[in-house]
Amino acid sequence: MLKRIRIVLVNTFHPGNIGSAARAMKVMGLTHLYLVAPQSFPDAEASAMAAGAEDILTQAIVVSTLEEAIGDCQHVVATSARPRSHQAPAMTPAECATFVSKQSEQDEIAIVFGRERSGLTSDEYALCNRHVFIPANPDYSILNMAAAVQIICYELYQRSLTEFYPVTQSEALPDAKEMSYFFDNMSVQLEQSGYFNGKPKAATLGKLRAYFQRNPPNISELGLLHGIMRRLTPQSKKVDKV
């Protein structure tokens, strides 16, 4: 199960943390590291902290936006030390490992860690369709990033040892790019149909988006939903009828 999981670090400030995260991953059998706009990478401090996990750093994929890092993933799990809910249902690390072990037979999975101080932005959260938080001391919940990576990877590794899930051939899910296209199209169609008249557009769109993020349709269901949106505007109907 571990081969289809990637760890994504967003805009990491201290390069040493990248090295520590690589070590935390490797010790638990994970190998795919994505770095979104790291402050400094490659960096001697990252290599020093990796201590034998330099291969993870060498193979790391550096991209400039979170979209690029997760575009081909069916499941994108945001991490937070707080039970902040956003739209996504929060899982414990153990629940996350159970979820991932079930899905990773057929799907690509990203687990996303935000900036050391400020975490993920709202826009970044909105790209995630799951959410994991690590319950910790409410009076001192400043888990450092490498420690958070360690705990999540520890749970994933334990689950990979102890459980075997036969492949359940459920229907394929769209990846993040396809969902993003659906949302963009939905927004345009709703706008043109006058749906937002008298409604706060951003909030309304956010709620609809959250509903579909939380409940990912499979590929054929997505096609049907696309079709509904297309029917909202006369132009699209004409095109449809040709």
Added chain:
Amino acid sequence: MLKRIRIVLVNTFHPGNIGSAARAMKVMGLTHLYLVAPQSFPDAEASAMAAGAEDILTQAIVVSTLEEAIGDCQHVVATSARPRSHQAPAMTPAECATFVSKQSEQDEIAIVFGRERSGLTSDEYALCNRHVFIPANPDYSILNMAAAVQIICYELYQRSLTEFYPVTQSEALPDAKEMSYFFDNMSVQLEQSGYFNGKPKAATLGKLRAYFQRNPPNISELGLLHGIMRRLTPQSKKVDKV
């Protein structure tokens, strides 16, 4: 349960590791730290790595032998990254947490971490009556000490939570009658909009219905979805605009 658990670090070489361990403990609600013959303590590097957990360092008890650190404990758990058995039965971190949570109502418990490079000596192992090991990548199982402390304390803390905190008061769901009305209306609107042209109506409707049944929207989301369906037909739009 956490009050009767102490973390014991034996002969720690890098003072920074003492600080990191203190932080790992505090973030998971543990407070009692015993240091057996540390190489250097107090030490500026330990304080720097503690990052807000200096109180754990200030209260730490420094002794010169493991016997002194564990003398008043009923249960002494040795840790190792390898499933080395010695005389003590090996537990996973989760089993260790279960064991500790049962015993800590009445007993004092020590969890002992050995030297960074060489672990515990045979004599020290012999002082322990339990053994926990952290399963890890067999090709790279060099879990650093703070990471090991983090994982063990994480499991202890999760076990100590008497109840899982609910993340959000999830919004009320519609009842079957309301869902049924939504489906009837969806069917009519899709029909009138020409959505079923060229599609097998019953099967298509069945798939959409199955998607929404599987993923029940909450009441406000249902309202938004209703609105989308209403926008599909010009009649409804007119009514809407009145």
